[in-house]
Amino acid sequence: MATSAASSAPPGKAAEAEDDEFKPEAALDDESTLQQEEALPQARRAGMLHLAALGGHAEAIKTLSSTFGVDAIDARASRMGGATALCLAAARGQTGERAAIALLRAGASPAAGLTRNGLRPAHLAAWCRSRELLGELCRLLSPTELHAPCSSGLGPVHYAALGGSADCLRILLEQHPCPREELLSADTASDLSPLHCAALSGAEECARALLSASPALASARGANGWLPLHCAAATGNVAVLEAVLASGCELDAAEDSGLTALHIAAAAGHSDCFLALRAAGADTSRRAGPSRWTPSCFAAAVAKVDPTFEGVARLI
Structure with missing residues (x-):
């Protein structure tokens, strides 16, 4: 007679199989399960938080975080780039914004990024136009932590430009005490300045905000010697191209x-x-x-x- 994978596996493997079959979303409304938190494996507790974060369920986040504690809040989803619940909520943009803020107020680390590429909540919030979340992260993080680059060398300012969010871009510029020339350089692993990013994404308002903050950005050379003007010409956004031209670039x-x-x-x-x-x-x-x-x-x-x-x- 055939046996299940869980019953035929060694004890350790059987437990892993059971974990894989667990459905965290079903437990979100199961009070008896929540009351037995000591019996729940860490993976299950973290999985429930991850699902709540992805769904943008702020109230569920409040209940789960108070039940499971800080260890579960910052646990990583190994199958999703090592993301924490906060990263997952931030990646959902405005859908996950309230859940992300609930996680922060429950004690989630504002600087914990993905293990795969180093993206942090600030990168994701800037990219996904989550102004309220970004403002909260600015309050909690030092300027150095806030603007720390991911593995490609791009910081939240670059991601705000890629996402076309001039509001997020302005929030970030106001929160950085270093000289803007340092912040807005093209000296990254990707050889892109924030203005290159705005030109590539066709974000006119971002381009104008960046040029207003640092007119010298128009002359920043990127990969293969490309200027923001070349990027605007390649992507075909005439409004960005005209903004760069108006800056007096060559x-x-x-x-x-x-x-x-x-x-x-x-x-x-x-x-x-x-x-x-x-x-x-x-x-x-x-x-x-x-x-x-x-x-x-x-x-x-x-x-x-x-x-x-x-x-x-x-x-x-």
Whole structure:
């Protein structure tokens, strides 16, 4: 007769199998289970908190945290990058914001990040536009802890720009006592400044806020010598491109392979950016790339396969 995996396994393995089959969400409404917290394995207690955090259930968080204590609050979910309940709630954005704040008030560590990539609650709150949570983290953390980078070298300011949250970005800038030039540099493992991030995400308001805080950001070189202007041209966000142009950046600056923003806009088929750069006086005769093409050559090549770009090709 066949036996179950749990009953046929050694005692230690059987316990693990039972844990795997446990459904924490079913226990959230089971008062008798909560009253027997001493009998619950740590993994079960943490799993219940993790589920409540993911669901944004602030009231459940309050009940579970008061029952299970601080050890369970900061336990990590090994199958989710080593995330704590606070990280999981922060990753849900506004859905999880109240639950995240409940965890903080119950004693959760505001600086405990994912073991896989070093993302912390501040990164996640900034990325997911959770202003109230970010404000609470600013209150609890020192500036050094608040702006600590993840494994890629990006800090919460970068993530606010990637998420397009100008409000979160302003909160972070106000909470940093160091010189802004230091905070807003491109000296990261990813070679990206916050303005590069805003240009890549098409976040105009973030781009303007960053340029207002540090106009020199427009000249920050990233990976392969790319400037924020090159990023804006590549992604096709003309509003960000115009904001960067208005900062007085070098219009015909080339990246490491010799391409200017005009070449990049043409090659990507972004007609609005191409026309904005051309109207600003970008050099249309400059040659770059292996074929030594001018921007007009790139535009003509794109026009052959993209009819929407044909009008720009005729203008050159």
